[in-house]
Amino acid sequence: xxxxxxxxxxxxxxxxxxxxxxxxxxxxxxxxxxxxxxxxxxxxxxxxxxxxxxxxxxxxxxxxxxxxxxxxxxxxxxxxxxxxxxxxxxxxxxxxxxxxxxxxxxxxxxxxxxxxxxxxxxxxxxxxxxxxxxxxxxxxxxxxxxxxxxxxxxxxxxxxxxxxxxxxxxxxxxxxxxxxxxxxxxxxxxxxxxxxxxxxxxxxxxxxxxxxx
Numbered sequence: 001x002x003x004x005x006x007x008x009x010x011x012x013x014x015x016x017x018x019x020x021x022x023x024x025x026x027x028x029x030x031x032x033x034x035x036x037x038x039x040x041x042x043x044x045x046x047x048x049x050x051x052x053x054x055x056x057x058x059x060x061x062x063x064x065x066x067x068x069x070x071x072x073x074x075x076x077x078x079x080x081x082x083x084x085x086x087x088x089x090x091x092x093x094x095x096x097x098x099x100x101x102x103x104x105x106x107x108x109x110x111x112x113x114x115x116x117x118x119x120x121x122x123x124x125x126x127x128x129x130x131x132x133x134x135x136x137x138x139x140x141x142x143x144x145x146x147x148x149x150x151x152x153x154x155x156x157x158x159x160x161x162x163x164x165x166x167x168x169x170x171x172x173x174x175x176x177x178x179x180x181x182x183x184x185x186x187x188x189x190x191x192x193x194x195x196x197x198x199x200x201x202x203x204x205x206x207x208x209x210x211x212x213x
Contacts, residue, residue: 004029004203005072005121007083009167010129011159012151013139015180019129020081022185022192023199030078032071035063046147049100057095057109060087065116072121083126088113089166094158122172125203133157135181176202 008016024031045052064084071078095101133156185192
């Protein structure tokens, strides 16, 4: 298969990192992940979101743009955990809706975002992992990350509504939607193989089949 650039999108806890890791291992693709551990703005952001939202999102914009273009220029196929597009249409929009990002800062961010993304190589496929909010909450609780302890079902529901809006209008490449609440591609190879088969079919331009376990 020719070189491909794949993006994995989805709500918090939908399985993006796990799927990215396993597809990279299975297919020998290069992988890239969201910068969380080394993000210099996150600690301050969680203490005072209104003050640090704009700074954090500009940092993510630069980080993801460099990551996206590096993966696009690599001769190997690559898969990226979370897309640059989600920052603008999901997370910045949510911060603005909740009053943590002013309308002025939001519009300024969008101007910068549009300038940056217009220079990027379009992806070959966007994989959208959809998972109902109760299942997301259970997963978040199970993994027990301190920075996720304040995430509420209402917040996840808001993000989910924005994802629904965004996926319907995203037209830079084909979109493959996979519901993950009944999938276990970490422990069940059959599930991973089914997901990979769907990805390969989508990249080959084949019609989507009904996805049964």
